[in-house]
Amino acid sequence: MSIDNPTVNRWFADKAIDHIDHALGRPIYPLRETYRNHFATDANGARADEFNASPHWTKTGQRDDMAFYSVTQLGRQTLADHIASQPDPWQPFLVTFEGHTSIVPERTRAKAKYAYYLIVSDSWSELTFGTFCKRSTVRRAA
Template sequence: MTSNPRVNRYLKYKALDHIDHALGRPVDPMGETYRNHFATGVNSQEAKAFGVSENWELDGLVRGMVYFSVTHAGRKALSDHLKKIGDPWQPYSVTWGGHTVLIAAKSIGNAKYSTYLDVSDCYSELKFVDFAREAKARRVAA
């Protein structure tokens, strides 16, 4: 169970969307993330912009690709932006059938429904109304 689940979001501000993408789109950019890299062409616009930004650190060059990682300043900029725009994604713990999962969702109901979709393939006779009645969900501190 990861302590910083990923979300499916797109940010309109492209510079911050690149940071979000590099980190794997975590609920909490300041927390531990499963990845931290962005690869782009050596002569690309991204490489030029990242090279002069405090939000990126150059990691290396391999076969015509340049690799960057997000700095603490970049994580902080993304975190501040998500707060500013009121990003609705939060971590939720959902327990059902003796198993607990940590997922990103926009509400307790959304957390239960997302978990139901994950388990319903294995339990084809399970109806959402029954799952929702049995499952316990709570918001987890980020």
């Protein structure tokens, strides 16, 4: 996973968009480099037919009965536009604690702070959330 393009735990009701998001590894920034860009499916199936007919996909190979696809730039742009249109989109926040800053994708500043606290508290069991809040900052990443 790229530290410059963290992933999020999401899904989309629109399955065509969800497949693009899945192939890219569910990145917060679909237009940036992602740690993955592939989707494997049955070469003779309906999904392969859909991908072959779509400008969002390019076939990158086939082995036996499996076809492999990657998302095109148009597919990335379509995903980015879809994410931007969501009522409560994931956003990148910068959470700083003890001099270390991490990108935390979440929907609000408070959720980002709590998500990062959960990560830190896994290895620092005596750290309370109150202490963490006093010693940390959160801001929206550019």
